[in-house]
Amino acid sequence: xxxxxxxxxxxxxxxxxxxxxxxxxxxxxxxxxxxxxxxxxxxxxxxxxxxxxxxxxxxxxxxxxxxxxxxxxxxxxxxxxxxxxxxxxxxxxxxxxxxxxxxxxxxxxxxxxxxxxxxxxxxxxxxxxxxxxxxxxxxxxxxxxxxxxxxxxxxxxxxxxxxxxxxxxxxxxxxxxxxxxxxxxxxxxxxxxxxxxxxxxxxxxxxxxxxxxxxxxxxxxxxxxxxxxxxxxxxxxxxxxxxxxxxxxxxxxxxxxxxxxxxxxxxxxxxxxxxxxxxxxxxxxxxxxxxxxxxxxxxxxxxxxxxxxxxxxxxxxxxxxxxxxxxxxxxxxxxxxxxxxxxxxxxxxxxxxxxxxxxxxxxxxxxxxxxxxxxxxxxxxxxxxxxxxxxxxxxxxxxxxxxxxxxxxxxxxxxxxxxxxxxxxxxxxxxxxxxxxxxxxxxxxxxxxxxxxxxxxxxxxxxxxxxxxxxxxxxxxxxxxxxxxxxxx
Amino acid sequence: xxxxxxxxxxxxxxxxxxxxxxxxxxxxxxxxxxxxxxxxxxxxxxxxxxxxxxxxxxxxxxxxxxxxxxxxxxxxxxxxxxxxxxxxxxxxxxxxxxxxxxxxxxxxxxxxxxxxxxxxxxxxxxxxxxxxxxxxxxxxxxxxxxxxxxxxxxxxxxxxxxxxxxxxxxxxxxxxxxxxxxxxxxxxxxxxxxxxxxxxxxxxxxxxxxxxxxxxxxxxxxxxxxxxxxxxxxxxxxxxxxxxxxxxxxxxxxxxxxxxxxxxxxxxxxxxxxxxxxxxxxxxxxxxxxxxxxxxxxxxxxxxxxxxxxxxxxxxxxxxxxxxxxxxxxxxxxxxxxxxxxxxxxxxxxxxxxxxxxxxxxxxxxxxxxxxxxxxxxxxxxxxxxxxxxxxxxxxxxxxxxxxxxxxxxxxxxxxxxxxxxxxxxxxxxxxxxxxxxxxxxxxxxxxxxxxxxxxxxxxxxxxxxxxxxxxxxxxxxxxxxxxxxxxx
Numbered sequence: 001x002x003x004x005x006x007x008x009x010x011x012x013x014x015x016x017x018x019x020x021x022x023x024x025x026x027x028x029x030x031x032x033x034x035x036x037x038x039x040x041x042x043x044x045x046x047x048x049x050x051x052x053x054x055x056x057x058x059x060x061x062x063x064x065x066x067x068x069x070x071x072x073x074x075x076x077x078x079x080x081x082x083x084x085x086x087x088x089x090x091x092x093x094x095x096x097x098x099x100x101x102x103x104x105x106x107x108x109x110x111x112x113x114x115x116x117x118x119x120x121x122x123x124x125x126x127x128x129x130x131x132x133x134x135x136x137x138x139x140x141x142x143x144x145x146x147x148x149x150x151x152x153x154x155x156x157x158x159x160x161x162x163x164x165x166x167x168x169x170x171x172x173x174x175x176x177x178x179x180x181x182x183x184x185x186x187x188x189x190x191x192x193x194x195x196x197x198x199x200x201x202x203x204x205x206x207x208x209x210x211x212x213x214x215x216x217x218x219x220x221x222x223x224x225x226x227x228x229x230x231x232x233x234x235x236x237x238x239x240x241x242x243x244x245x246x247x248x249x250x251x252x253x254x255x256x257x258x259x260x261x262x263x264x265x266x267x268x269x270x271x272x273x274x275x276x277x278x279x280x281x282x283x284x285x286x287x288x289x290x291x292x293x294x295x296x297x298x299x300x301x302x303x304x305x306x307x308x309x310x311x312x313x314x315x316x317x318x319x320x321x322x323x324x325x326x327x328x329x330x331x332x333x334x335x336x337x338x339x340x341x342x343x344x345x346x347x348x349x350x351x352x353x354x355x356x357x358x359x360x361x362x363x364x365x366x367x368x369x370x371x372x373x374x375x376x377x378x379x380x381x382x383x384x385x386x387x388x389x390x391x392x393x394x395x396x397x398x399x400x401x402x403x404x405x406x407x408x409x410x411x412x413x414x415x416x417x418x419x420x421x422x423x424x425x426x427x428x429x430x431x432x433x434x435x436x437x438x439x440x441x442x443x444x445x446x447x448x449x450x451x452x453x454x455x456x457x458x459x460x461x462x463x464x465x466x467x468x469x470x471x472x473x474x475x476x477x478x479x480x481x482x483x484x485x486x487x488x489x
Numbered sequence: 490x491x492x493x494x495x496x497x498x499x500x501x502x503x504x505x506x507x508x509x510x511x512x513x514x515x516x517x518x519x520x521x522x523x524x525x526x527x528x529x530x531x532x533x534x535x536x537x538x539x540x541x542x543x544x545x546x547x548x549x550x551x552x553x554x555x556x557x558x559x560x561x562x563x564x565x566x567x568x569x570x571x572x573x574x575x576x577x578x579x580x581x582x583x584x585x586x587x588x589x590x591x592x593x594x595x596x597x598x599x600x601x602x603x604x605x606x607x608x609x610x611x612x613x614x615x616x617x618x619x620x621x622x623x624x625x626x627x628x629x630x631x632x633x634x635x636x637x638x639x640x641x642x643x644x645x646x647x648x649x650x651x652x653x654x655x656x657x658x659x660x661x662x663x664x665x666x667x668x669x670x671x672x673x674x675x676x677x678x679x680x681x682x683x684x685x686x687x688x689x690x691x692x693x694x695x696x697x698x699x700x701x702x703x704x705x706x707x708x709x710x711x712x713x714x715x716x717x718x719x720x721x722x723x724x725x726x727x728x729x730x731x732x733x734x735x736x737x738x739x740x741x742x743x744x745x746x747x748x749x750x751x752x753x754x755x756x757x758x759x760x761x762x763x764x765x766x767x768x769x770x771x772x773x774x775x776x777x778x779x780x781x782x783x784x785x786x787x788x789x790x791x792x793x794x795x796x797x798x799x800x801x802x803x804x805x806x807x808x809x810x811x812x813x814x815x816x817x818x819x820x821x822x823x824x825x826x827x828x829x830x831x832x833x834x835x836x837x838x839x840x841x842x843x844x845x846x847x848x849x850x851x852x853x854x855x856x857x858x859x860x861x862x863x864x865x866x867x868x869x870x871x872x873x874x875x876x877x878x879x880x881x882x883x884x885x886x887x888x889x890x891x892x893x894x895x896x897x898x899x900x901x902x903x904x905x906x907x908x909x910x911x912x913x914x915x916x917x918x919x920x921x922x923x924x925x926x927x928x929x930x931x932x933x934x935x936x937x938x939x940x941x942x943x944x945x946x947x948x949x950x951x952x953x954x955x956x957x958x959x960x961x962x963x964x965x966x967x968x969x970x971x972x973x974x975x976x977x978x
Contacts, residue, residue: 006780007780007877007880007881007884008780008877008881009881010874010877010878010881011959015874015875015878015955015958016875016955016956017592017594017803017867017871017872017875017955018529018530018592018593018955018956019593022526022530025526025593026523026526028597029522029526029593029597030519030522030523032597032600032601033518033519033522033600034515034519036600036601036604037511037514037515037518039604040507040604041507041511049614049837051613051835051836051839052613052614052615052618052840056615056618057618060615060618060619060621060622061618061622061625062622063626063629064626064629064630064864064869065626065864065865065868065869066868066869066870067868067870067871068866068867068868068871069865069866069868070866071594071862071866074861074862074865074866077865078601078858078862081615082605082615082616082619082858083601083605083615084615085614085615086605086606086607086614086615086616087606087607087608087612087614087616087837088614088837089606089607089608090605090606096837097829099608100606101506101606102603102604102606103506103507104507104508104514104518104604105506105560106603106606107600107603107604107606108517108518108521108600109603110599110600110602110603111521111522111525111596111597111599111600111603112521112525112567112572113599113805114591114595114596114598114599114600114805114859115525115528115529115591115593115596115805116571116572116575116579117575117576117578117579117589117590117591117595117596117805117806118575118576118578118806119576119578119588119799119806119807120806123576124540124541125538125541125574125575125576125577126541126545126549126570126571126572126573126574126575127571127575127576129541129545129546129549129550130549130571132549133549133550133551136550137552137553137554140552140553141553154643154850154852154853154854155850155851155852155853156852157849157850157851157852158849158850161695161849165695176694176699177694177699177700178694178699178700178701179699179701180670180675180693180697180698180699180701180702181669181670181674181675181697181699182675182699185670185697186669186670186671197827198825198827198830199849199851201825202823202825202849203849204669205665205666205667206650206654206695206696206849207695207696207697208669208670208674208696208697208698209669209697210665210666210667210668210669210670210671211666211667212667212668212669213669254827254829255828255829291495291496291497308852310608310852314506316602316603316604316606316854317606317607317608317609317852317853317854317855318608318850318852318853318854320852334691336687336690336691338686338687338743339744339940339941340586340743340744340938340940340949341687342939342940342941344923344927346540346927346931347540347926347927347930347931348538348576348577348585348930348936348938349927349938349939350540351541360646360647360650360688360691360692360695361643361644361646361647361807362644362646362688363643363644363645363646363797363799363806363807363809364643364644364806364807365643365805365806365807366806369567369571370603372563373560373563373567375553375554376554376558376563376566377557377558377559377560377563378506378557379554379555379556379557379558380553380554380555381555381556382506382556382557383506385499385504386504386505386506388496388497388499389499389504391496392496392497392498392499395496434833437836438833438835438836438838441836441837442835442836447837449829449837449838450831450838451828451829451831452828452831460829466504466505466506466507467505467507469504470500
């Protein structure tokens with residue numbers, strides 16, 4: 001072990017990592033902020049997306065920096081190597097995945113949060129009360145009862161895992177935490193639809209059940225879970241001596257934005273004593289818009305809900321949320337109380353219950369602040385209207401597709417996602433549409449993505465951005481037609 | 490389902506969430522930044538910590554905002570309700586837990602990241618290459634081989650869970666992902682020390698093994714795992730038909746900053762065919778300082794490592810990291826390939842392998858940027874020197890304690906953590922020291938914490954901040970003496 005007396009005397013050295021010259025730092029900071037505001041103000045002037053050039057990739061393989069670099073030089077590298085080659089999701093013509101577009105306000109809120117540098121694992125400080133307030137707002141928005149609990153997490157994947165672990169504790173008892181799954185755990189089976197997000201299966205994998213214990217129930221033409229098929233599967237599993245414990249409904253499927261019948265699922269879960277969880281990654285927020293709310297009827301009957309603030313509420317990445325109806329069980333599923341985290345009535349050890357006792361993480365950044373700023377500045381009515389706007393654009397796109405003989409709609413448009421393709425007499429239509437999408441992306445016109453629906457490769461347009469307008473949709477349709485014709489020969 | 494034709498026509502309405510007046514927004518943004526820089530410049534003028542007043546807690550229970558609020562008004566609430574009531578970890582006199590102090594640079598980097606709003610789950614954009622570069626630096630720093638993999642996560646708790654799941658896949662085969670733990674899984678047992686962090690047990694719980702399958706091996710007087718006791722426990726478990734699969738060493742225990750003999754653990758893990766994981770939450774970074782490096786001899790032999798950038802590297806919360814020697818196995822443990830995440834050779838779907846295939850999250854913020862800025866601006870030599878500075882202060886505090894008859898050191902000082910107590914002839918010495926700590930906290934002089942060592946309640950001083958200097962330690966000692974004498978009557 002190092003001898004403490006060997007440590008160098010640094011009493012006359014500047015040992016902190018604060019600026020040597022605060023005025024100089026302040027000027028640099030204002031320059032960065034000014035550049036970023038200008039960048040956000042002029043998004044439309046740039047391509048929707050562009051590939052990362054090889055020389056940039058090369059620069060980003062430089063070895064570990066041993067010595068210092070001037071902050072201004074590091075920033076210049078950010079400007080040339082990183083800023084021009086983003087995801088694309090800031091741009092009005094990004095429709096590739098269900099990615100939020102961010103807001104300038106969210107950027108400022110994250111700056112404040114990073115300056116404050118709070119750890120929300122626990123202890124008594126204002127940030128804790130902000131996260132509680134945000135969760136209480138979510139509980140209110142979704143009609144969960146008083147006594148419900150929640151936690152901000154990276155995203156819905158983690159929120160789904162947390163809910164699954166609470167459901168596990170419900171069915172196996174809290175002894176599962178000490179004793180593990182055991183024989184009773186090996187008999188548990190869960191249900192979701194064939195159109196559910198892959199992270200449900202991943203949660204079953206991580207929690208030790210294995211993905212084979214998750215039944216993917218067939219969907220109807222509208223990509224909604226088939227309730228009769230579900231009931232049959234549950235009955236068959238019970239006949240085999242298995243124990244149905246968890247039913248996961250989807251509010252807004254990833255491929256087409258379809259909504260399971262949450263009322264129907266709630267009924268079956270109640271009859272069968274299953275935990276009813278809703279993966280509402282982006283679709284659950286439809287509850288905020290009167291025009292869309294009926295899509296999530298039954299959501300307030302769920303035992304737990306997972307959704308994201310960084311998708312349709314445009315909070316900067318990352319920020320998801322889990323809500324649990326039985327807040328006490330949620331707490332019991334994750335609580336622990338080692339000596340070094342002793343709670344107190346007063347001092348910094350106060351403020352119980354601590355958020356570290358509601359999920360896996362003890363180190364937790366101040367995600368809540370960007371949600372707080374976003375919800376407060378815009379209000380939920382306006383945020384709901386922005387969602388309705390996207391759905392209107394999706395309907396507009398569907399109408400334009402219907403009017404074009406060379407285009408074919410591949411799924412009903414339930415919300416904000418449109419799946420279609422370019423039709424032509426070619427040997428491999430799927431290949432043509434895949435190439436078409438990459439061509440449109442690489443030219444920076446727009447960012448569609450692809451998915452597969454019943455064997456057909458679909459151009460998938462997820463309209464999530466608050467910046468998209470009809471003219472962007474028109475430009476997209478023209479680009480698809482022009483590119484499709486060119487590629488078809 | 491809502492009729493799409495019912496959606497309101499908003500063609501003449503401003504539907505985006507960008508500022509109505511960019512100049513006004515820019516002024517507001519600069520004001521916020523200026524305030525935050527001033528706040529960071531004048532940290533010493535404020536109390537180290539202060540309780541959140543009841544009126545603030547009351548304000549932070551206001552109901553859901555339906556309508557809009559001017560951004561300036563939201564910001565004013567941040568200034569009055571949140572900013573004054575932080576964790577305390579920014580302050581030079583915060584020694585309560587192993588919390589990083591943040592840096593002004595980290596604040597700027599997070600602002601840039603939030604403006605760019607990238608999702609690093611996958612796809613081809615520059616942020617991905619930045620995270621890869623940061624991970625390659627970590628691989629280099631810790632002496633892991635080429636072919637090793639890594640992932641930035643919230644913190645070490647999640648990093649430990651990920652490593653445990655890779656170890657699980659190693660011992661049960663990748664079929665565990667589909668088939669679950671089963672009978673073979675029920676026989677697996679893991680080992681760590683009695684001084685290990687509680688998140689190791691939590692990971693065993695979440696992964697379905699149960700905490701009872703984790704053996705807490707006794708520690709020696711220096712809080713290091715007893716290697717003989719470990720070997721005996723492994724032999725006993727094998728004799729019972731159980732399968733030792735995972736050995737978790739600690740580099741820097743949470744209570745006292747002790748280091749297990751990583752060479753000794755690596756030998757035992759190799760002999761017993763166990764996965765050797767190191768929880769190096771803050772201590773592993775000692776490798777960056779020549780004066781401390783010998784503490785982590787053997788670390789480069791680990792199969793996996795978990796550590797945090799937000800602790801001793803002062804990156805703003807949150808940012809931890811997991812490294813895995815066998816990068817291919819790490820990838821196989823988490824990969825999935827649904828149609829909506831189809832990979833491509835070109836376009837936005839390029840850039841494989843994607844980070845979502847190395848852990849639980851598909852939505853992942855641009856944590857890497859603040860690490861990149863921090864490591865590049867300061868360089869690892871200076872960051873290492875800042876750690877040595879903290880250890881020197883810990884040695885200085887230990888010397889001051891030794892010189893004061895009313896103070897008693899309760900554990901050897903291996904690194905930067907000092908556990909001691911005030912001694913007095915009182916009926917309940919533990920109670921006196923607990924009250925003493927809260928008294929010092931509430932007066933804003935300093936933020937010590939407490940832990941228990943062999944029944945004794947210890948004042949725990951974790952010196953992590955780059956801002957702490959000898960005068961802060963002197964003030965702490967004086968405050969402890971003065972408060973102790975007062976409370977002792």
